[in-house]
Amino acid sequence: MKKILIIEDEEAMRQGLDDLLRSSGYESKALDLSKYLPQPQNIASIIDDIVAVQADLILLDINLAGLDGELILKTLRSRSEVPVIMVTSSGMEMDEVLSMSYGADDYITKPYNPQILLLRIAAVLKRFEGTNGPIKFHNLRVDLNKGVIESDQKRILLTKNEMIIFGHLLSHRGEIVTRDDLMTDLWNNHEYINDNALTVNVSRLRGKFKTLGMGETIETRKGLGYILS
Numbered sequence: 001m002k003k004i005l006i007i008e009d010e011e012a013m014r015q016g017l018d019d020l021l022r023s024s025g026y027e028s029k030a031l032d033l034s035k036y037l038p039q040p041q042n043i044a045s046i047i048d049d050i051v052a053v054q055a056d057l058i059l060l061d062i063n064l065a066g067l068d069g070e071l072i073l074k075t076l077r078s079r080s081e082v083p084v085i086m087v088t089s090s091g092m093e094m095d096e097v098l099s100m101s102y103g104a105d106d107y108i109t110k111p112y113n114p115q116i117l118l119l120r121i122a123a124v125l126k127r128f129e130g131t132n133g134p135i136k137f138h139n140l141r142v143d144l145n146k147g148v149i150e151s152d153q154k155r156i157l158l159t160k161n162e163m164i165i166f167g168h169l170l171s172h173r174g175e176i177v178t179r180d181d182l183m184t185d186l187w188n189n190h191e192y193i194n195d196n197a198l199t200v201n202v203s204r205l206r207g208k209f210k211t212l213g214m215g216e217t218i219e220t221r222k223g224l225g226y227i228l229s
Contacts, residue, residue, distance in 0.1 A: 002125060003027040005055035007072070008087070009064045017059060020114050026121075029053055037066045043075050051080055057125055060104075061087045070102055077103040081145060083124045087112075103146060106160060137170065140212060144170075149212065156208045161191055161201045169218065169228040178225035202226065 004026050008014040014030050021028040031053075036046055046067075050058070058076075062069035073084060086107040105124050108117055127145070134143040142149050144167050147158040158166065168185045169177055179198060186193055193201070202218065209217045219227050 001025065001027045002056040003029065003054070004121070005050065005053050005058045006030040007033070007050070007058060007060045007064070007069075009033050009061065009067070013061075020118070024118055029055070033064065033067065043071060046072060047075050047079055050076060055082060057083045057085065057121060059085050059087060059121075063089055073104060074102040083128050083145075085117075085120060085124060105145070105147075138214065138217075140214070142166075142170070149208070151212050154212055156211060158205070158208070159201075161186065161193060161197075162205045162208070164191060165198075165201055166205060166228075169226060173228045176221050176225050176227050181225070 004021050006014055006017050006021075006028065008017060008030070018028045018030060031046075031049065036042060050072075060069055060073060064072075069086070073086065076082075076084070083105045084103065086104040088107050088109050105127075106120050108120055134141050136142070137149075140149055140151055144158075144163055147160070147163045149156050149158065149166075164186055165182055168182055179195065182198060182202075183193075183195070186198070206215065206218050209215060217229060219229060221227055
């Protein structure tokens with residue numbers, strides 16, 4: 001049974017999440033935030049307690065009363081690679097950007113549909129099953145768990161869609177991957193994008209590789225699809 005740690009300061013929300021997770025077959029545990037307040041935030045103590053839980057995934061609210069969710073995430077990443085889904089405020093795009101840049105594996109905005117949250121949890125857990133950490137691709141280091149590709153000089157972050165697309169191309173390296181294949185993979189990961197959005201995502205992914213000096217990495221085979229060299 002997968003264990004999920006809830007870091008949420010609203011009691012009703014915390015209890016609702018606990019009930020949802022337990023009824024869906026997960027082991028649920030909530031971090032007692034009262035012990036860190038009203039004293040100044042003791043990040044080291046918080047991180048020690050989080051790591052001690054040994055959770056398979058963490059649901060972390062970005063806006064915690066008296067605490068800094070982003071700082072907790074950023075500090076946690078120096079100790080652990082446990083998957084984290086950040087819960088952000090509706091419409092706060094900067095929260096989402098910062099969450100991903102600090103190492104979140106996904107995010108969901110309040111108010112959220114419980115079934116959508118469960119789908120995102122399942123997708124993140126599935127993505128981490130059997131993973132072995134960073135791999136080498138040409139002269140780059142690739143960590144799809146973190147959505148990071150880096151050279152000796154530069155480091156780029158991938159969006160969730162870009163991670164899925166590149167991961168699919170990487171697992172079929174040297175083979176032609178059709179657009180339908182990519183759309184299916186995105187759909188299976190609960191990312192509902194249309195054909196035009198796929199084109200935009202592939203274009204952005206190419207642009208990021210170009211900044212690393214590898215602009216020809218993803219080749220288009222007209223009428224067939226894409227191939228990763």
